[in-house]
Amino acid sequence: MKVSIITVVYNNADVIRSAIDSILSQAHPNIEYIIIDGASTDGTVELVQGYGDKISKFVSERDCGIYDAMNKGIALATGDIIGILNSDDFYADEQVLREVESRFVADPALEALYADLVYVDPTKSDRVVRYWHSGEYKEGSFERGWHPPHPTFFVRREVYEKYGAFDTRFKIAADYELMLRLVHRYHIRVGYLPRVIVKMRLGGESNRSLANILHANLESIHAWRANSLSFPWIGFWAKPLRKIPQYFKKAR
Numbered sequence: 511m512k513v514s515i516i517t518v519v520y521n522n523a524d525v526i527r528s529a530i531d532s533i534l535s536q537a538h539p540n541i542e543y544i545i546i547d548g549a550s551t552d553g554t555v556e557l558v559q560g561y562g563d564k565i566s567k568f569v570s571e572r573d574c575g576i577y578d579a580m581n582k583g584i585a586l587a588t589g590d591i592i593g594i595l596n597s598d599d600f601y602a603d604e605q606v607l608r609e610v611e612s613r614f615v616a617d618p619a620l621e622a623l624y625a626d627l628v629y630v631d632p633t634k635s636d637r638v639v640r641y642w643h644s645g646e647y648k649e650g651s652f653e654r655g656w657h658p659p660h661p662t663f664f665v666r667r668e669v670y671e672k673y674g675a676f677d678t679r680f681k682i683a684a685d686y687e688l689m690l691r692l693v694h695r696y697h698i699r700v701g702y703l704p705r706v707i708v709k710m711r712l713g714g715e716s717n718r719s720l721a722n723i724l725h726a727n728l729e730s731i732h733a734w735r736a737n738s739l740s741f742p743w744i745g746f747w748a749k750p751l752r753k754i755p756q757y758f759k760k761a762r
Contacts, residue, residue, distance in 0.1 A: 511611050512540045514589030514667070518579035519597035520548035523557050525711065528635070532600035534564055538607035542566045542589050546579040577676040577684040584675045590614070593664040598711040600635075602628075606707045610664050613701055622665045622692065624658035625703040629712045639712050646702050652694040653742040660685035661708045669698055677736065682722060683729035687736065695737045 515533050519526050533543055545558055547570040555570050567586050573579045580594055591614055595601070613623050624647075629640035642659050651657075663685075673696055676684040692698050734741040 511591060511614060512542055512589040513538055513607050513611055513664075514542040514544060514587035514592045515607075516544045516546065516580060516583030516587065516592065516594045517597055518546045518548070518576055518583065518594075519550065519554055519558075520576075520579075521550045521552040521554060522597045523550070523553040526554060526597040527557065528600045529595055529597050530558070530561060530565075533595065534561075535604045536601065536607045537604050538611060541607060542587065544583045544586055545569070546573070546583045547571075548573050548579060574678060575681060577678050577680065581675045581678065584670055587667060590667060591664050592667055592670065594661065595708070596661055596710070598713075599661050599708055602706050602709055609703060610707070613703060614664075614666070617701065619699055620666075620701050621669050621698040622663060622700045623703055624664070624700065625662040625707040626705060627659040627662050627708045627710055628706050630709050632711045632713055635709065635711065641706075644702060647693065647700055652690055657686055657689055658693075658700075659708070659710075660689065661710055662703075663689060665692070673698075679736075680729050680733065682726045683733060686726075686730055687733035690733050690739075691737050695739060 517526070517529055517533075530545075533541065543565055544567045545565055547555060547558065547568070549570055549572045558565060558568055569582060569586070573582065583594070584592060591611065593607075593610070601607070610623060614620055624644055626644050627642045628638045629642070631637040631639055644658050644662070647656075647658070669692060673692055675688070677687050678684065680687050693700050731741050
């Protein structure tokens, strides 16, 4: 199976190399790697171009935000499975995509797969700050504040074709809305790979400031309403509380 990986970036030359190298070092033999750049001016474009034809598709142009860029990548993807790796993130080891593909091959009815993730120090990527142990999805999990880490979320291409990609009305929580829509509303068949596959540098858009955290939580309410779902207020409080143990749990 072909696996398409999309990285979107804007002015992140300092760290995108680790994301690119982690993908190019994967043991999987059939990877389509797509990079969507928002017309960077800090050397990102030149850095990506330096990889030559190792990058399957490279687009650099102004966009309407991170989720608009992700949608561009999804539209270009031709793989059977699509994953998104942010420019701040990198895969935990070279076997990640091989293991992901093997799960889809073993279960042809599987429509999406997610795994565990660790947050690492922005300057010391070997220092784990927070461990996001996803656990198995159960019916009603979203109502209790649960959702999988989006950088670990792999989806069959036909799922995007059937149910749509990111809703760009959401500026911070479109990834949450997408997973809510696919998993909770449309009940796609989702599987769990019980191990860390992504290392994420602390300080992403939704966690960058208190204002962004509040904005993301408000957008999560709108995500339910946009899908004609009754918002579970217990989930509003459970969602941030679920993060507290992640700072004390050790990655396996």
